[in-house]
Amino acid sequence: MNVLVVNAGSSTLKYQVIDTKSHKVSAKGSCERVCFTGGTFTHAANGSKKVTENIEFPDHKVAIEVVLKDLEANGVKIEGIGHRIVQGGWYFGDSSLVDEDVLAKIREVAPLAPLHNNPEANVIEYCLEQYPDLPNVTVYDTAFHFNMPEVAKTYALPKDVCDKLHIRKYGAHGTSYRYISKKVAEMTNGEARKVVVCHIGSGASLCAIEDGKCMDTTMGLTPLDGVMMGTRCGSIDPATVCYLQREGGYTFDEVDEMMNKKSGLLAVTGGKTNDCRNVEELAAAGDPEAQLAFDMFVYKIAAKAAEMATSMCGMDTLVFTAGIGEHAPAVRAGVADRLAFMGVKMDHARNALRGDGAWCLSAKDSKVKIFVIPTDEEFMIASDVERIVNGK
Structure with a gap:
């Protein structure tokens, strides 16, 4: 399956197109200085690389639009889109197929990671609007830690405060830890x-x-x-x-x-x-x-x-x-x-x-x-x- 992987930060948007069977990366690149003037678009596909300077990305929706149009122009086939979400909050213990409810929850938990969740949510909105037939899946950095033992994730603060504001240990880098866990198991039988x-x-x-x-x-x-x-x-x-x-x-x-x-x-x-x-x-x-x-x-x-x-x-x-x-x-x-x-x-x-x-x-x-x-x-x-x- 050819998957476009998107990682939107506060002022960047990075991407790769990966074949899940062969592990081959057919295209990759980045949009820099999103929401600022004088942006840079770097794109590599089909053995060639180009860098476009002083391109304007007023928001992340424009950035993903530029990426998708460039992929189309280079004949790069996409069968699904995966979005890195920094914070899944108190909702997501696994990756999920995006619908309106999922998107609303990503925005709801955004106060825990405002510089990352909101930009990616904007990217998802654009992808759903412009490419309704493509499945969009959200993958959360916090999901791997979601079910860690209570003794590890609980803070010794008043319970009513923790419950009201959803205060707990969420962790990060969970997608990396899942990958490493699988590799270690393979390497050590x-x-x-x-x-x-x-x-x-x-x-x-x-x-x-x-x-x-x-x-x-x-x-x-x-x-x-x-x-x-x-x-x-x-x-x-x-x-x-x-x-x-x-x-x-x-x-x-x-x-x-x-x-x-x-x-x-x-x-x-x-x-x-x-x-x-x-x-x-x-x-x-x-x-x-x-x-x-x-x-x-x-x-x-x-x-x-x-x-x-x-x-x-x-x-x-x-x-x-x-x-x-x-x-x-x-x-x-x-x-x-x-x-x-x-x-x-x-x-x-x-x-x-x-x-x-x-x-x-x-x-x-x-x-x-x-x-x-x-x-x-x-x-x-x-x-x-x-x-x-x-x-x-």
């Missing part, structure tokens, strides 16, 4: 039962997966919780928010922007960089702030990995994925070495190699298997479209 996955990119989270089910994850009500990230602070004393407003005079919006866009690696390096690669380079050159940022990053990932293992009363497999997880051997080594007390032992020579695809990098006598597995959320979304359309 089902022997991996208690798996901690480190999805580490500019946004980072960890997940405990026992027998294919989420037992806990590090992101919470929003993606701000958990490990320190590129520009996000991760877990801190929640009273810090009140203190900053009361004593620092910061507004609600200023605190929100500070913790999401001005913290993490960027803050600890003194504003030098939010890129882990640059942090490593600066640390190697003797920059003390960069060294602290790197050490904190590794420490907090390892600490959360141990926390995730606690939810399963153990760990037999540790997986690294996403941009940093797949390409930063120093981060992997630092995390693994800190977890040596749990039986994690890395083959550092293998870890230093730049491998293609998935590979094992645990030492022969390690009690915990260690893998690097490239994630593929787009293929997972395309597969869900085929599954849902076929009624499975």
Whole structure:
């Protein structure tokens, strides 16, 4: 099945056309600076690539219109559309075929992810209006975590408040975790039962997966919780928010922007960089702030990995994925070495190699298997479209 996978962000729209049988990507591209002036449209199909500068995308509906018309002009066949939805809220524990009710619920839960849910909902509306015969399927980042144990997802706040405002741990990166869970099962012939996955990119989270089910994850009500990230602070004393407003005079919006866009690696390096690669380079050159940022990053990932293992009363497999997880051997080594007390032992020579695809990098006598597995959320979304359309 040829599926168009769409991922709409606050000011971008990225897409791929994937054949679920062959895994082949026949077209892909992006619309940049949506809702701003001077946009860029990048499109690759049939072996050629083109970049159109200074194109205007006043909204996401115009962006998806440009994409669909370009696909038609290039003769790219589409049999279904899959939409990445960041937040499924309290409604969706699985992907769903879009109808008016589904679309209304995506907008209802949008306050939990306003920069992502609303743009994608607008894209869905356009697709339903212009291509009513094409099935549209929504795939939620939170769905994999939907049924995690109550002890993990419940916040110790007044129950009436939590019930009224639907406050709980929702998590994120669930589509990636589902893909990794399936790959780990394939690679270990089902022997991996208690798996901690480190999805580490500019946004980072960890997940405990026992027998294919989420037992806990590090992101919470929003993606701000958990490990320190590129520009996000991760877990801190929640009273810090009140203190900053009361004593620092910061507004609600200023605190929100500070913790999401001005913290993490960027803050600890003194504003030098939010890129882990640059942090490593600066640390190697003797920059003390960069060294602290790197050490904190590794420490907090390892600490959360141990926390995730606690939810399963153990760990037999540790997986690294996403941009940093797949390409930063120093981060992997630092995390693994800190977890040596749990039986994690890395083959550092293998870890230093730049491998293609998935590979094992645990030492022969390690009690915990260690893998690097490239994630593929787009293929997972395309597969869900085929599954849902076929009624499975």
